[in-house]
Amino acid sequence: MQTFNWYPGHMKKTRELIAENLKLVDAVVEVCDARIPVSSRNPILSELTAGKTRVLVMNKSDLADEAATSAWLDYFRRYEMKDMRTALALDSMKPAAASVLTNRLGKLETRRGVLRIMVIGIPNSGKSTLINRLTGRRSAATGNRPGVTRGKQWITLENGMQLLDTPGILWPKFEDQTVGLHLAFCGSIPEGIMDTEELGLELIRFLAGEYPEMIAPRYGVDMSELPDGDARETGGALALMEAIARKRGFLLPGKKIDYERTARTVLDEFRSGKLGRVTIERAPEAGSGHGSDEG
Ligand SMILES: Nc1nc2c(ncn2[C@@H]2O[C@H](COP(=O)(O)OP(=O)(O)OP(=O)(O)O)[C@@H](O)[C@H]2O)c(=O)[nH]1
Ligand SMILES: [Mg+2]
Known part of the structure; x- marks a missing residue:
């Protein structure tokens, strides 16, 4: 396997942008890819947002194995609920995704009257698509490739909730080459x-x-x-x-x-899902404790 790395300058800038804007928001929605729930979660983002109320979205659930997704949701609920409020699976291509997420977000508390949420995640996980699903129009640019969103963008929903779209970021060094491989597959x-x-x-x-x-x-x-x-x-x-x-x-x-x-x-x-539903990374078996299992 060749070794490769991916951490262009704009990702470093985004990291700063997230750190600077964190105090403005009530909660963070982390959008990962349901097919690779380990590799699509950026450890830098977990570190940056530690202590903040977090909602984890396993997006693109239409492309993942349903049983594997339920096992992951169980796992996240069991082991990662410290500051994670909830984990849910979504298909952002479907209109129903909007009400599922807004219902959950509506339960979060805000200190300012309007709920402000920052949407973060790796490139191409569907952050902007999910935001557009919530607004019901093309508020944010989306595309079938990583690196579509390039700067921060505040978007206000009809109910007053404010969402901050951010560019997807990876991290400077993959601990393991399979992480890079799985990110590239997706x-x-x-x-x-x-x-x-x-x-x-x-x-x-x-x-x-x-x-x-x-x-x-x-x-x-x-x-x-x-x-x-x-x-x-x-x-x-x-x-x-x-x-x-x-x-x-x-x-x-x-x-x-x-x-x-x-x-x-x-x-x-x-x-594109033409092959069928595929989950590349499986949740560790219940009882085997923490740690990740590269499937
Ligand atoms: N099948 C499926 N495709 C999705 C879903 N959500 C997003 N996509 C597709 O995934 C691609 C990336 O979506 P974007 O919303 O641009 O992703 P992003 O996370 O904003 O990407 P960056 O701005 O590059 O960080 C697009 O081709 C979307 O149509 C989903 O739930 N299911
Ligand atoms: Mg985007």
């Missing part, structure tokens, strides 16, 4: 930081191990006929990737495999 690290072919291969390897019943029929591949055995190993995953390419006709002149196109297709189909 599109929270810009294209080009990681090699697309390698990223696609790693995703295929993960899916072959955890969701074989999903990937094999989707691409019409019979896993037992793969020449290189276990698709959970790199050689086997490469054979699966090549089988997918042949099935889809992703070939270059001379019948060479178009790895780049195959990788991009599997990544896109995973990210």
Whole structure:
């Protein structure tokens, strides 16, 4: 695995922006990605907002495994309720997300008459989409790539509640390369930081191990006929990737495999949910205590 890092200057600025504005708000809504509840939670943000009332939103729950999401909600409620008021799963693409969140936020207390909330999280987790869902219009710019929001933006809801949208931030050093890999799978690290072919291969390897019943029929591949055995190993995953390419006709002149196109297709189909609901990181088993379990 290549090593890579992602912490451009604007993320350092955002960190300062969050620190400066924290005293103005009653609570913080942290938006993470329900498919990767470990890697999509920025430890810097947890540190910065310690002591503040926090609401955790597991967003993009429409793309995640439902049972895995419930297990995570249980876990968060059990182990992280110190200053976290609540954890909830949302699909910000659906109108219902608005009332679910405003009901919860409406229960928070404010010292100023109007409730002020800061929305924070990693890039591409859906912060601006969620804010637009609450306002019912396109108040904040959104996009299918990380780094869309570039500065702070206050938005006022009809009920008077004020929301502060912030740019998504990562942290300077990933403690573990799988964190970077999972963030890249879910599109929270810009294209080009990681090699697309390698990223696609790693995703295929993960899916072959955890969701074989999903990937094999989707691409019409019979896993037992793969020449290189276990698709959970790199050689086997490469054979699966090549089988997918042949099935889809992703070939270059001379019948060479178009790895780049195959990788991009599997990544896109995973990210958009066409492959089905996938949770990459599972909650630790109840009773196993704290700590994270990279799935
Ligand atoms: N399927 C699904 N897609 C979502 C959901 N929420 C947001 N998206 C999509 O995720 C992408 C990123 O959304 P944004 O709202 O721009 O994300 P952001 O967190 O504001 O990103 P930055 O401003 O870059 O930090 C967009 O393509 C949204 O349509 C969700 O709940 N489900
Ligand atoms: Mg945004």
